[in-house]
Amino acid sequence: MEILVCVKRVPDAAENEIAVEGGALRGDDLVYSVNEWDNYAVEEAIQIVEREGGSVTVVTVGDGESEEVLRREMAMGANQGLLLSDPAFAGADGLGLATVLAAAVRRGAYDLVLTGAQADDGAAQVGGMLAAILDWPFASLVNSIEAQGGLLRVGREIEGGAQEVSEIDLPCVLSIQTGINEPRYVGLRGIRKVASVELPVLDAAALGVAPAPARVRRIDYFVPPAGAGADMLTGSTAELAGQLVELLKAKGGLK
Amino acid sequence: MDNVFAYLAHAGGKLDDSALELLGAARTLFPGAAPVALAAGSGASLDAACQEAAASFAEVWKFDQEVLAYPNAELLRPLLARVLPPGAIVLLPHSTLGMDLGPGLSVKLGAAYLPDVVDGSAAAGMTLEAVRQEFSGQASAHVTCDLSAGAVVTLRSGAFKADASRSAAGRIVDRSPDAAGLAARRRFVKLVQAEAGDIDITREEVLVSVGRGIGDKENIALVEELAGAMGAALCCSRPIVDAKWLEKPRQVGTSGQTVKPRVYLALGISGSFQHLGGIKGSPFLVAVNKNPKAPIFQAASVGVVADLLELVPALTEAIRKGR
Ligand SMILES: Cc1cc2nc3c(=O)[nH]c(=O)nc-3n(C[C@H](O)[C@H](O)[C@H](O)COP(=O)(O)OP(=O)(O)OC[C@H]3O[C@@H](n4cnc5c(N)ncnc54)[C@H](O)[C@@H]3O)c2cc1C
Numbered sequence: 001m002e003i004l005v006c007v008k009r010v011p012d013a014a015e016n017e018i019a020v021e022g023g024a025l026r027g028d029d030l031v032y033s034v035n036e037w038d039n040y041a042v043e044e045a046i047q048i049v050e051r052e053g054g055s056v057t058v059v060t061v062g063d064g065e066s067e068e069v070l071r072r073e074m075a076m077g078a079n080q081g082l083l084l085s086d087p088a089f090a091g092a093d094g095l096g097l098a099t100v101l102a103a104a105v106r107r108g109a110y111d112l113v114l115t116g117a118q119a120d121d122g123a124a125q126v127g128g129m130l131a132a133i134l135d136w137p138f139a140s141l142v143n144s145i146e147a148q149g150g151l152l153r154v155g156r157e158i159e160g161g162a163q164e165v166s167e168i169d170l171p172c173v174l175s176i177q178t179g180i181n182e183p184r185y186v187g188l189r190g191i192r193k194v195a196s197v198e199l200p201v202l203d204a205a206a207l208g209v210a211p212a213p214a215r216v217r218r219i220d221y222f223v224p225p226a227g228a229g230a231d232m233l234t235g236s237t238a239e240l241a242g243q244l245v246e247l248l249k250a251k252g253g254l255k
Numbered sequence: 256m257d258n259v260f261a262y263l264a265h266a267g268g269k270l271d272d273s274a275l276e277l278l279g280a281a282r283t284l285f286p287g288a289a290p291v292a293l294a295a296g297s298g299a300s301l302d303a304a305c306q307e308a309a310a311s312f313a314e315v316w317k318f319d320q321e322v323l324a325y326p327n328a329e330l331l332r333p334l335l336a337r338v339l340p341p342g343a344i345v346l347l348p349h350s351t352l353g354m355d356l357g358p359g360l361s362v363k364l365g366a367a368y369l370p371d372v373v374d375g376s377a378a379a380g381m382t383l384e385a386v387r388q389e390f391s392g393q394a395s396a397h398v399t400c401d402l403s404a405g406a407v408v409t410l411r412s413g414a415f416k417a418d419a420s421r422s423a424a425g426r427i428v429d430r431s432p433d434a435a436g437l438a439a440r441r442r443f444v445k446l447v448q449a450e451a452g453d454i455d456i457t458r459e460e461v462l463v464s465v466g467r468g469i470g471d472k473e474n475i476a477l478v479e480e481l482a483g484a485m486g487a488a489l490c491c492s493r494p495i496v497d498a499k500w501l502e503k504p505r506q507v508g509t510s511g512q513t514v515k516p517r518v519y520l521a522l523g524i525s526g527s528f529q530h531l532g533g534i535k536g537s538p539f540l541v542a543v544n545k546n547p548k549a550p551i552f553q554a555a556s557v558g559v560v561a562d563l564l565e566l567v568p569a570l571t572e573a574i575r576k577g578r
Pocket of ligand 1: 118493506564
């Protein structure tokens with residue numbers, strides 16, 4: 001099975017305290033990493049190829065800095081990386097990105113395209129748009145995949161943790177939910193091994209695409225006016241613990 | 256605006272809570288509009304849902320086909336692309352169905368896609384200004400959406416007040432023939448209910464809940480001890496289950512359990528809407544987080560900015576001493 005996995009370099013929300021200043025994210029000390037959901041997608045692709053044969057290609061739309069996420073996923077075990085980069089792609093909205101990715105899909109001979117279920121902006125849009133542009137079937141929030149002849153049996157995780165099981169024809173696009181597998185650890189040695197691998201770069205001309213002007217635009221980031229918010233306790237660790245004991249007692253939190 | 260549509264989720268003959276929230280959102284974002292409800296399904300349960308919808312929507316389009324008995328986005332998308340007029344504005348819940356259906360629908364309609372809206376003001380001309388959240392709620396953003404070729408807009412659960420006025424004596428238009436001959440390349444097989452565990456956190460009065468801030472599997476013992484000292488049950492956010500540090504039945508949130516405790520102690524949990532969506536009944540919520548800007552402090556009754564790895568053992572100790 002030839003699998004393409006779309007990945008994105010994002011500010012790591014678990015590592016950073018995201019702060020807003022003057023309508024923008026404070027950027028000086030942001031730590032970047034691969035979008036959490038994408039690691040699950042790459043791991044799943046690697047496991048499918050281990051069972052069924054084929055190869056895994058990771059692709060991203062971005063600038064030179066995005067190379068590091070491609071290399072990280074190659075260190076995990078993806079066979080090829082592909083960087084889609086052009087000044088014309090900057091400022092693309094979800095549809096713009098999906099259009100660029102669709103052009104990359106059409107240049108290959110992929111049976112399956114995976115994306116993360118969502119990324120840092122929580123939009124959860126690129127996978128579904130990509131499928132619609134390609135006119136391939138789609139399933140979102142996938143938490144299990146099993147190959148069955150010419151099709152896949154997939155599970156989608158829906159509300160309450162229930163699983164919706166479907167059969168889906170190939171080729172198709174799936175967006176992957178966290179927890180589908182346990183992404184393998186990437187060590188420094190693995191990263192070093194792929195550090196000097198050539199990464200093909202395709203621009204708008206090579207792909208033959210020009211993303212349409214964005215119809216959805218972010219004007220600014222802002223800090224919402226604080227609501228009532230919590231009563232904040234202060235003090236030393238021992239004092240805090242003491243205050244919490246009293247509060248928990250009063251509210252019936254100690255049995 | 257005379258081209259606003261709301262897709263109604265329903266099950267067992269009852270409208271989902273999202274249905275009247277979409278109507279409320281339409282009143283805010285498109286004040287002049289009389290949104291048309293779209294209801295797909297099959298048989299008596301669809302009829303009941305349409306009856307209920309007609310009390311609130313002036314017009315309800317009913318699509319009754321056996322294949323639509325289960326809401327499969329791969330069937331609904333071509334159906335909606337077939338029946339909606341050019342320039343339509345379609346409101347969907349930002350649910351697992353909305354996420355499945357919406358992005359591709361916007362492509363098929365040639366419309367803009369504006370996902371997971373939490374707030375907004377009345378559309379002005381062909382522009383809608385809305386509020387979204389990024390980074391699991393750590394940053395909010397103003398966005399604009401160009402409506403000139405229509406739009407698919409998904410709305411976060413609970414963000415817009417439901418319009419429960421039931422002020423319409425709407426008519427149900429049977430458009431079932433338009434839904435004939437739908438075929439999908441993704442076929443629904445079955446629904447598997449979430450596994451039950453050895454513990455039912457939905458019945459617990461006092462919950463200690465642990466999030467990614469715990470850092471390491473080894474540290475889970477610290478919160479187990481605290482829960483033990485309090486006589487509370489232990490639950491968690493999704494990343495803890497993803498990492499297999501605790502079992503799925505202990506996960507609180509939209510894709511886990513919905514709990515209604517008296518006291519909820521959130522340790523190292525940022526406060527994403529998917530997590531908070533599983534906490535009902537306004538418990539006394541204590542949040543411990545090392546980031547003073549963590550969204551959880553907006554939802555909490557009492558907050559402590561601290562390293563939970565230091566505070567939790569001290570708290571366990573203080574409780575034991577106090578007994
Ligand atoms: C379709 C869908 C369904 C989902 N369903 C659920 C669900 O049911 N339940 C759920 O929980 N999530 C769910 N999620 C995931 C959700 O979006 C968040 O990613 C998740 O809730 C984050 O969990 P967290 O707060 O534990 O981790 P994070 O967001 O990473 O937050 C960790 C917090 O710990 C703090 N911290 C770090 N170290 C320390 C320390 N030493 N001491 C104190 N604080 C510390 C950090 O400041 C941070 O605020 C879902 C997502 C999707 C897309």
